[in-house]
Amino acid sequence: xxxxxxxxxxxxxxxxxxxxxxxxxxxxxxxxxxxxxxxxxxxxxxxxxxxxxxxxxxxxxxxxxxxxxxxxxxxx
Numbered sequence: 370x371x372x373x374x375x376x377x378x379x380x381x382x383x384x385x386x387x388x389x390x391x392x393x394x395x396x397x398x399x400x401x402x403x404x405x406x407x408x409x410x411x412x413x414x415x416x417x418x419x420x421x422x423x424x425x426x427x428x429x430x431x432x433x434x435x436x437x438x439x440x441x442x443x444x445x
Contacts, residue, residue, distance in 0.1 A: 378403040379417045382410065386426050390433065394426045 381403045386394075399422055400407040414422045436442075 375405075375413050376417065378405055378410075379414055382414060382422060383418075383425070386422060387429065390426065390430055394423050396422060 382399055385399055385402050396407045396411065400410045403410060405413065411421055414420075414425070418425055420428065
């Protein structure tokens with residue numbers, strides 16, 4: 370598989386995660402969506418993004434929650 374193909378799949382994975390931040394994370398569903406095995410998706414995502422897909426999703430959720438608290442949209 371070409372490097373550009375993997376990068377496109379990781380971009381697709383990021384869009385998929387961003388579109389579903391309010392849903393529970395599911396690596397199998399994500400890997401089915403982008404067409405990589407869970408193992409290869411996890412490894413490729415870590416190599417390109419610097420964290421696993423699950424870590425990325427968790428960090429994005431935390432960022433959104435923190436912004437909501439700072440902007441007064443949510444309370445602790």
